[in-house]
Amino acid sequence: GNSVTQMEGPVTLSEEAFLTINCTYTATGYPSLFWYVQYPGEGLQLLLKATKADDKGSNKGFEATYRKETTSFHLEKGSVQVSDSAVYFCALSPFYNQGGKLIFGQGTELSVKP
């Protein structure tokens, strides 16, 4: 079946540190991959996406590359800010006949200290 596994949190970093949040997936075919972010008290917002192998999604300094050979979509940022503190969700949308259904990982909480 389809599933997403993320590294467990919480992740605590100092401001300007490098961020990596690991995400691996299991899926048939070629799913689309997403990172969503949830700030405290708010709904999920799309951070970036990639729809085919070797695509790189990027937004607000965050990047993730669709790696089919390792079934991974790790999130990275070169220099985090306090305002990046949030919960990050990796998700996939199966390729065929799934109606755009999103399958989420369990989320990784990021806390950035000044």
Add this chain to the structure above:
Amino acid sequence: EAGVVQSPRYKIIEKKQPVAFWCNPISGHNTLYWYLQNLGQGPELLIRYENEEAVDDSQLPKDRFSAERLKGVDSTLKIQPAELGDSAVYLCASSLDAQGQNIQYFGAGTRLSVL
């Protein structure tokens, strides 16, 4: 452009009581989703609508949960009767259509506490 609007934001009820959540999707979005998010977990799909038709409700506990999307716009999710284990955040999302590449836009959610 207004986003996905959900109400209420918070709801506290006693077990065995009924409760309803309302969602107004982004204008023009044909596909509407209800997700359940338990504490510390990612959202899980409960039901998906294409216009007014429920096309995927396989994860909806139909003995106590029901949903409707009248005229293919607003949607209501109901629980009757509520149980302690229903305490969670209920998220509504919408997208232009059901293509897997399309972005789903989420509302802020309704946090339900069942006492």
